[in-house]
Amino acid sequence: MAQQQMATSTATGTTLVEVKGLKVHFPIKGGLFNRTIAQVKAVDGVDLTIRRGETLGLVGESGCGKSTTGRAILQLIKPTAGSVKLNGVELTKLPPAELRKKRAEMQMIFQDPFGSLDPRFTVGQIIAEPLENFKRGNAREIREQVAHLLEVVGLNPYYVNRFPHEFSGGQRQRIGIARALALRPSFIVADEPVSALDVSIQAQVVNLLQDLQAEFGLTYLFVAHNLSVVKHISDRVAVMYLGRIVELAASEKLYELPLHPYTQALLSAIPVPDPEVEARRKRIILEGDVPSPVNPPPGCNFHPRCWKAQQICREVTPPLEEKERDHYVACHFPG
Amino acid sequence: MPENLLEVNNLKTYFFTRSGVVKAVDDVSFTMRPGEALGVVGESGSGKSVTALSIIRLVASPPGKIVGGEILFNGENILEKNNDEMTELRGSKISMVFQDPMTSLNPVFTIGYQIAETVKRHRKGISNDQAWQRAVEMLDLVRIPDARRRAKSYPHEFSGGMRQRVMIAIALACNPQLLIADEPTTALDVTIQAQILELMKGLAKEFGTALMLITHDLGVVAGTCEHVIVMYAGHIVESAPVRQIFQTPAHPYTIGLLQSIPRLDEKRGTRLTPIPGQPPDLSREIIGCPYAPRCPRVQPRCRQERPELKPVGRGEQLAACFYPS
Amino acid sequence: MIQFLIKRLIGLVFVVIGVTFITFIMGYFAPGDPIRTMLGEHFSPQLYAQLRHAYGLDLPWYEQYWNFLVHLAHFDFGYSFKTQGRPVWDILKDGVPVSMELALWALVIYLLIGVPVGIISALKANTWVDTLNMGIMLVLYAMPIFVFCVLVQVLIVFIDQETGANWPVANWGEPWHYTWTDIQFKLAPVLVFGLAGAAYFARITRTSMLEVMRQDYIRTARAKGLPERLVIYRHALRNALIPLITVTGVTLGFTITGAFLIENIFNIPGIGTITVSSVLDRDYPVIQATAVLLAIGVVLGNLLADIAYTLVDPRIKLE
Amino acid sequence: MPETEGPKERKPVSPLRESLRRLRRDTRAMVSLGVIIFMVLLSLFGPFVYQHLGGIYDSPDNGPIPATVYRTFYHQELSRQDELPSAQYWLGTDDLGRDILARLMQGLLVSISVAVLVEVIDITMGILVGVLAGYFGGWIDQVLARLTDIIFAFPGLLFIILLTGIFGTWADTTLSNVPIVGPNGNARLLLVSAALALVSWPLMARLVRGQTLQIKEQQFIEAARTAGSSNFKIIWRHIIPNLFSIVVVAATLDISNTIIGEASISLLGLGVQQPGSSLGLMISEASNAVDTHPWEVLVPSLTLAILVLAFSFLGDGLRDAFDPRTKD
Amino acid sequence: GGGTQTTSQQKAPASKQVLVYPEAGVSDIATFDPGLSTDLYSIQAIDMVFTGLVQLDNNLTVQPQLAASWQTSADGLTWTFHLKPNLKFSDGTPLTSADVAYSIDRALQPAEHSTTAPIYLALIKDSDLLQKGKIKTIIGDSIQTPDPNTVVITIKKKAAYFLDALTYSCSYVVEKKLIDKYGKNWTDHLDEGGGAGPFKVQSYQHSKQIVFVPNPYYYGPKPQLQKVIFPFYQKIDTAYQAYRAGQVDIAGVPSSYVDQARKGNDFHLAPQLWINYYTMNYLVKPFDSINMRRAFALAINKDEIVHAVWKDIYIATNHIVPKGMPGYDPNLKGPDGTTSTAGNPTMAKQYLEAGLKDEGLTSVSQLPPITLTYPSGSADADREVAALAQMWQRVLGITVKVHAEDFNKLLDDIVAATNNPHGLQFWGIAWIADYPDPQDWLTLQFDAGVPNNNMNYGQNHSPDAAQQQATQKLMEQADAMPNGPARYQAYNQAEQQLVNDVAWLPMEQVQAPYVVKTYVHGFFYNPQQLIPPDYWSQIYITQH
Ligand SMILES: Nc1ncnc2c1ncn2[C@@H]1O[C@H](COP(=O)(O)OP(=O)(O)OP(=O)(O)O)[C@@H](O)[C@H]1O
Ligand SMILES: Nc1ncnc2c1ncn2[C@@H]1O[C@H](COP(=O)(O)OP(=O)(O)OP(=O)(O)O)[C@@H](O)[C@H]1O
């Protein structure tokens, strides 16, 4: 039912990205001969629609598959199953040359700011690379754009000829952001783009992302752990748990009235920049073993740690259903 | 026995690069008591990581070099220790969680091995099996699911947050006296973050571990630290007990920082208020207060003279500003 | 894995056929003629024609090649043209173990000397230690091996004459036996061979260690309090191994065909001399056999290297 | 000295200029470069200078002859064999009474040309094959790897015999106009170089492939793909520069192999012909006189060693200079 | 070891009677089968173990070996050999005339693939039919065994050199039993018998060494040595070093060590039946002119070359038939009419003038390019050729391009030069006697239609072709003459004619320099570098 609902929203034409049944399983190899001994079900059936011009926040436990989802959407890892459509074009079946052209429209800010920068490239070369690839101007124009982008992300344009290893963690992350913005793509997967930034720069970058969105109608899939930032920037927020989406709603709604117990636990743990509040607050402490994506528990993934769990939770996997208007949740006992 | 576990005096760490000398840490002093949790916040690129690396003496050299100051750990100057003495200290008495968990793990060894190795190094006479047990235990402790099996995984098979937790596990494996954690929870979701911070606090209680927590998440600072220092352009600009920082920030930079935080209770569509302007280039000579070009309350004096860290307001609060609020 | 091995086996067949075919064609067109060579200066056209027929060399090339393949399938390399009484197989059987022994010990020296020297050079990069290390290694490497061998022999002769010792100037002991006499025979050639080639390993180690030593995980290893020795040999070296494995794999493959010059000068009954002289004598059955052997060696060496890659670096996948 | 101007006013230094500046400051590399330049100049212009420095020599065999005769690499004074250095023969004479210095200069010219020619092909082929195999993997890797294996296993000597046998005469007539190597009767050397190059690249290819396997798994490759870089560009800009050090090391080491290899082939009569000279040939000709006339083998061996050292250290210097992470 | 050796003539005890006699220059003998042997190394080993009906002594005269005596029929076509009594193989099996017949027949069988038997035994009637497979055997046909002690061989034409040819190892007697038992591999089992020579094989490790011990059934004088070891040395340089270190008893001296070694009392020179020569193609310009050929021959100073290149080891020569051969002509003159080997630049220039005229040219610059091709792989040869080129340049003003060629390719090219005006122009190579008869040096090289006449002597268009053909006739006549002065005189006359014609440009006769430890008594090389079977009894080790 929920599936249908989501499908209809695609038909309205406002959908930019449509992900259906996305699965990414990694083989775990072992033994002398590198046999596959198990599968990590990093992403195990994710359905998402991202509307044009919106920011979809993606939060969830560390290791639940957020980065993998992002990379699979951008076809940086081959999904095990499922379909990804960008602007109605099926990406998973696109020939490499076509896909390469599509890359101008979709970009990624990598979670690992250092590893994703070629140590032999200067900052200038790194940021210029996408511009050159898609012939956005001549050498001088590109140089100017690079300088501009550096300024935009709060780096001194004088740094163009420095190499990544000469920067601090936050500075590296901004290089990655500048690269992703360079092409003015319509869709950006931002994998923890501000996690290493100090709050002031973070504010600057968040503002920038929002400005760009307003100006060019950009669409973001915004992965982050800082729930205040997510709330601030997202129109809707999806909560992931162990390879699946467990709740999806407009951000205000989600923060006000989380329906899934995991979301509730998550929100209760948000640290507040006020020692007084922090000293008084109560958190929902999740008990029980953290389940493994290698052999996820039967039924609802979350049941071993859920305080509301019943027999049905151990047996039946709850589907993602619209429990309230535009508020989807995968739980037998929401609320 | 000295009262302070760590005493950093006038530390200066510079990078001698082709485009000039980068004064990443310039005259930094602070102290830490056993069991204390010290928060370090500040501008990105202000020298937090370099300060931390200086304490454990792992600044990339060349080009980096500690050019001045002293670092007293348990009363002994770390800068005068030889390599063997340092290796004894590292990992057992002082350990560190590096900022970049993605590249800080050796790609060719299993996670479990990398933890067990530390244990084996510092616990004399422990068997391989016991070390491995301890590694699995540590993984469990940092909430890696299915620890027994995942201990045999390689770093590239872990998510960012999982790697970060592995780094924490390594650092905690030997119950150090001083734990330097450089943005240890950036890749962690809040529930796990809370648990990890809880874990660290637990250690402080149990073993008297002092925690130097470098972070951008002021919420984390608020919930975890007793004392906070704020860094800007290689200097400490403010140092205060955690409550005072949040309630009566003295330095304009600190104030700017607090104002840029997005709040959960704000209305949608409001804009964040970052500090305007650019941080200074540390490879150039800075005259006067480094924050002067961006400071809303700047006076002519600020452009000529560098303010010293001086007590402001009540008690232990210090700020490097001629005109603190 | 099984699939991988099967793929490689097919690859091996492909390589063997490729090599033998190219060799065959080259031999077919190369100037010089085996029968001609056998007859030497006693050439007579009738005898020539007779012998060509006797050896089946008057058949069209594809039939000759086909016959060769049919025999190859039965691991039958036929008889050498030059040493009439001996099956090629017999020649190989005697020579290959000796050549392999020599080359394997040399490999041990490459690894035992080349790798540590390379590491030291990397750690002291661009200091006088590095320059000296590399200087010595490179001079040994650049000095043609025949000069090196002769120098060593002259030295041995000198020692023998002066001291009345009877250290052997040349020859090889029992293959794979290590009594004192055997060791006496084997020591000099192995050392010469090993030292002459160690520079390759030293240089490769140096450069690849330099890359690795500045990675973040080296800093982590130090932060754990590991002594520098472990940081280097455990954490850095393992990451620097890929190119070393490549060269080792290739070297392993080549152990099979021997080292002509050193075997020649030290009079070692390996396969090296035969490999070279068979070409000069146009002894095609032997040329083909050595090519097949080398093909097997190379494919196996590279196979081992590929497997070793995955063992050393889990990020690298087979296939 | 306090600087007042802001960072923006100062012009950023370009990385290339920066690298060159670093190279210039590397004494070891600069000395090496100097040695190489010296050797090249020596081989090109040395003979002219040398032949105009000597006077007339009254030869018992040949009558009075000027230095332009007795200081050529081919002139023999049969009454002046195996001499040590003298005013007439600065580096002495070989076992036929030929001027060692003259032969050395000629030999250097031949050896350096061959080495450069072979290395260019070696590097190009090695990188091409190795990168393609390592980067694309799959059947491309299979085919290329097996191709490499075939070249590895194939009897290079036979190939050289075939090549010179078939094209030797053609080379003698056609290639003798090629500068440097051609006119001295060494036209076949070009064939030999080509053949040496053809059999030399597999090791390079394997090294490159191994390294590529490692590099391509790094995240910046994924990032480059996201940036819309084509495979070609990823290889060209991201992989090949990261192969620099291993390629330089392997190539510099190959230089000495090539020079010696050329000698062995020349000794079989397939390369340099009498009375021509090459470093390797000089060494091998004198090698059986190590005991009796060590000088004759020492001179070319030492020259070769110095050449290899210089190339290696220059290689190291280049590597360091172009690696952003090395110290200043 | 030790620098000085004290030697007496006193014989050492039996346990010390071991001779280490390296085979230097090969990694293994090519074959141990007498029927297949072509090279010195194989023959040296084979001669230890096998013997033939007749063999050469140290003076290269034919001596009875297995045969005690022989007669020739009146027409000279039937040879009857009587064997010595009670001959036995080294395993004790009796050796009879049937074995002799079997051995010769076997060597000629096409399946044996022998390259020598068809040449050396070509005189035997029907041997060509057997070779071509037209008949299955010649036993009972041209080889008869009327009784166990008598062998009768019929030959095709009257030839004085038949006995000489019979001394070659392809007619040595081999044991049928062993060959039947082991087939092609029989030579790996020579410790079980096989031959009737002075030694038998104790062990044979391929590529390593052969150990011989005396054959108890040997019919001749028994060797005194208790053991002879033939270790293989791939390089003569290595063997020489081993000699210096005291690890072998005999060694050839590499040229770079000759000056040093010559000073010792263990140094010897063995003159070889071996001539290095150059030759010019009579069909290719400018060597179709006898004057040109002579100019080239006289422009060179062989003495200087022998001194400078060969360290005076070789002997400069104008001869085709080398010194030490029966029929050697001490009075032979060079093309300049003297016995000098120093060349004659003046005459050379005169001949050049004449030669240019013959060619219709006015200056040397109009000459076609001249390329001298020679076998690659020998540094000494390289040096000689370089020296020659300089001499031609100096004396004649002609630039000769020298070109080292892979030996096999060279042989191909040489064969292709026959009757080929576009063939090889000028080349250098060597000839070593197969058997000590001038026929081997003259008829076999220069007669019409013989395989070695690649320079096209006699069969060309030069004005003196008729004269050359007369020389060819003369040689053929000499072949058929009975051995004696008249025959040699005919050969001498032919040889002088060939030399005048510059059919060959002989350079030097090779001498083998070698060293033998002074405690090895009685050891020396004959001109074939062989030790005759019966002579082994005189070699022993003295106290040292
Ligand atoms: N190897 C280096 N060479 C040159 N400059 C360097 C090097 N490493 C760090 N720096 C400079 O030192 C300064 C301080 O860096 P540091 O890593 O301590 O910053 P940080 O406070 O940790 O910032 P972040 O919060 O972004 O991690 C930065 O301006 C950086 O550019
Ligand atoms: N290459 C791989 N091989 C095997 N397992 C992998 C691989 N990459 C990721 N995984 C596993 O997939 C799961 C999801 O990883 P992913 O990186 O998507 O998590 P994440 O949600 O981004 O977490 P974080 O917030 O910590 O970055 C993890 O359990 C991880 O261990």
Ligand SMILES: [Mg+2]
């Ligand atoms: Mg992630």
Ligand SMILES: [Mg+2]
């Ligand atoms: Mg930092």
